[in-house]
Amino acid sequence: MSVVFDILTVVFFKMDAGRSALALRVLLLAFFTRHVSTEDYFRMGVNTNSAEAMQFLREYDREASGMCYRVTMSQWRFVTNITEYNRRRMLEELTLSSKFERLSWRKAAAYDSSRLPDPQSRRQLTRLVQASRAALPDDKFAEIQQLITEMKEIYNSAKICPYGQKPYDPHVPRVSYNQDFPTNQYQLANQPYQHYQPFNQENPENSNYCDMQLDPEISRILAHSRIESELLYVWKSFRDQTGPKLKNRFMRYVQLANQAAVETGFRDAGDQMRAAYEDPSFRASVEEMYNQVAPLYKQLFTYVRRRLVQRYGETAVRSDGPIPAHLLGNMWAQNWKSITDLVMPFPQSPNVDVTAEMLRQGFTPLRMFQMAEDFYTSLGLKPAPPEFWRGSMLARPPQRSVQCTASAWDFCNRIDYRIKQCTEVTMQDLISTHHEMAHIQYYLQYAEQPQLFRDGANPAFHEAVANAASLSVYNLPHLQRVGLYQNKSHDPYEVSMNFLMTMALEKVAYLPFAFMVDQWRWSVFEDGVQNMNNRWWQMKLRYQGVIPPMPRTENDFDPGSKYHIVSDQEYIKYFLATILEFQIFEQLCSVSGHAGHLHECDIYRSRDAGRLLSEIMQPGSSKPASELIRTMTKGKTNRISPESLVKYFRPLELWLRVQNRDEPLIGWSSNYHDVALFAPQRGAGPALDTPLVLTCLVCVIGYLL
Incomplete structure (x- = not known):
């Protein structure tokens, strides 16, 4: 009872x-x-x-x-x-x-x-x-839910002190708030980030300086600062405030997740996660996909590394080695678009950014959403219902606290769909608006399905479809058609290469990270929680060519710095979605009659592309993904394939091969010192430690493969 x-x-x-x-x-x-x-x-x-x-x-x-x-x-x-x-x-x-x-x-x-x-x-x-996970007994089911909640709360509450500043000490004078400093702008790249806040002169102990959170302050530093010591400081400090506090909870979570999976009929929790993809050879399939995109990634990696050597010197980045994780503009080195200024192919030519033109034309958040709706109705898809416009939060509301991460919402009643986004008039938010409206369109298309089928065909499909539609909005032909890009004075080839580099820093650089997160998680579910941090960095080195900028031990638990791991959210879907989006996009371009480079395709106003999108979305998850892919490709294949992604970036890959022709090594080689940063060592003698040697061997084999 x-x-x-x-x-x-x-x-x-x-x-x-x-x-x-x-x-x-x-x-x-x-x-x-x-x-x-x-x-x-x-x-x-x-x-x-x-x-x-x-x-x-x-x-x-x-x-x-x-x-x-x-x-x-x-x-x-x-x-x-x-x-x-x-x-x-x-x-x-x-x-x-x-x-x-x-x-x-x-x-x-x-x-x-x-x-x-x-x-x-x-x-x-x-x-x-x-x-x-309902197969667990009542007490353990409640326990795993509580563990996940606690881990999310610890992660979300993590705060660090500003660079060069310690927690409040009554004997150390503090500067007061500089009213003239524009707090919404970043300092020059060669100056440390100045974290100003009001200083309580009467009660100085109430002036809390250690209140920098991942978003926006820490992420802003990693994106914009070019001072290595500052980057290293925030990289380490955030991990100090997350991993050690989360490790024991995560270990217990692994036990309970495995128990739930076994009692449901799976080998372990990783096996249960993979079941949603309905592919008995799923692990081999994703490994094959990674191997197909690895050559493109290594060309991009080699070019970016050379530019980082030019910026930071060989004392920070070895010319044939892996890249220290704190130099890539992102807390997890998963997205490199923030270092665009260091690696742009043609700095004298513009990068595609229509923010200034949007401001000149008087864009508002509402107009941006109306523009996104027009994009989808031009394909013959459904307009957003009245409930969407009445209920959505399209801009930051005044005088109340909100969570601003952009997201699309299905209220499960076939009527109410909304978007939450603190929209600003920028090109990035214009893309985000089209992306979120694609999710709304997906909800509308499968609305008549039973509740259990109101989802993507597999966990990757929702993101893939939304990103595929957004690919058409990014490019110059579309921006010209909607009157947001008129600059024709620069060399089209140079502008195109700049655009493709920007896209590669966001998409191609992301693939190895999106691949390895769940490779690590599955290994923990399979092999246990011993040496979790060592295995994390082994995989970072093998797949990404990234190493920690300082020694790490098993006390650090660096995987805990990634929210999706501690919040029990699978991650391989993002790897698959990034590949699938280009596969969907190529098919949309094909039926719309596009001829030419894939990155120049615009499906705007193509009813044929809209019909194909509708065929993909309407079934929801009532059909296996393989069946939808076969329909989409007219029977050519029933599997997710990276061929379209490679085709999209082929012009950039050719350019990168020319730039890298004098490089002695395409990719990276790791040595004893790289691996010693994270591998467990036994004893203190000069002889090589056997586990360390084996780890080095694994990394070398990974590179050769």
Whole structure:
């Protein structure tokens, strides 16, 4: 009866009108399952009553949609008005949702899905059972949820002191706030970042200087500072405030996630994560994709390394070695676009940025969203419904705290769709606007599917489709067509190379990182939590050619500096989405009749491209991804392929090969000193440590492959 009691506790604290039906449904479901232990349900498949199973799916669809609406609405109210009251209400809804999920899983797991006559119903039941951790006993299910919540809170609360400044010391004088300093602008690149804030002269102990968070202050420093000591400081400080505090919790999380996976029928938690891709050879498939893009990445890496050597010298970057992680403009070295100024092919020619023209034409956030809607309706797709314009948060609201990360929201009722974005009039936000509106379009297209199918065909599809549409908005032909780019005085080839370099720093540089994150996570699920930090840097070195800028030990837990790891979010989908977006984009360009370089394609106003997009989006997850890819490519393949990505960047790759022709090594070589930065060492003698030698050998083999 403990489950019923817990639900009643939550319900009695939630007396709003309209919730009684939901509460009654949960209580009834708890009543029918209260005498059945968790262990009993692992004899899944014993219930062969197909009519009862179909009735359960119909009821689940209705109730899950209602639950999803209430949870999503509570989350929306919190992130668009961050108050303690809204936080408590959100947590209450999440608690009830968690219990509903658990009870629904127990009911679903009792049915033999193979007896269902309808393949779509079999697919729904399988998705419901396989994607959950509800196989855990009640106490452990609650524990893993609590662990994930705690890890996210620790991560989000991480703060560091400004460079060169220590926590408050009453014996050390502090400078007061400089009212004339433009706090929304960065200092010159050759000066340290100055973190000014009001100084309380009367109560100096209340003047907290150590309040720099990852976003925006730390990220801004890594993106704009060119002082190596400052970059090293913030790189290390953020990891000091995350990894050591998270390591023990993460280790317990691994145990519980594995237990949940095994009791659901998987080998481990990594195996359970991969099941969503419906590919028995999934790991081999993604490894093959990485190997196909690795030559392009190594050409980009070699060129960028030479430019970094020119900027920082060979004492900081070895001319044939890996790159220290703090020099690439990003906390995780996953995206290199912030060092564009150091690596631009033709600095005398402009980079494509229409922000100034948008400001000149008087753009507003609303106009940017209307422009994005026009892009999709020009393809023959659906306009945003009235509820979207009434409910969305398209700009930062005054006088209330909000969470500004751009996101698209489906409220699960086939009516209400919204975007949350603190839009500013910049080209980057124009691209983001088109990206988020693509997610809204996806929601609209699969709205008539059952709740369990209102998602992408696999976890990579939503991002891939949104990015594919955005690729058309980035380029010069589209910006010229919409009247935002008129500059024709520069060499088109130079402008094109600058554009492709900018895109490569964002897309190509990201691929090895997006690939290795879950390679590491799967290895932890498979092989245990020993030497986690060592394995992290082994993979960073093997796939990215990146090393830590200073020695790291097992006490550091550097994977904990990445939010997706501690928040229990899979990451391989971003690797696949980045590859798939170019594959989708090429097909859209092909049906729209584009001829020429792929990076110059604009699908604006192509009804044929819109029809193909609709064919991809409408099924949601009711069909396997392989089936949609086969339809999209007219039967040529049913697999995600990097060929389109390589084709997109081929002009840049040819240019890079010319630039790198005198380089003795394309890629990187690692030596004992590189590996010694993170490999565990035993003893203090001059002889080489065996694990260290093996690690070096693994890195060399990785490079050769």
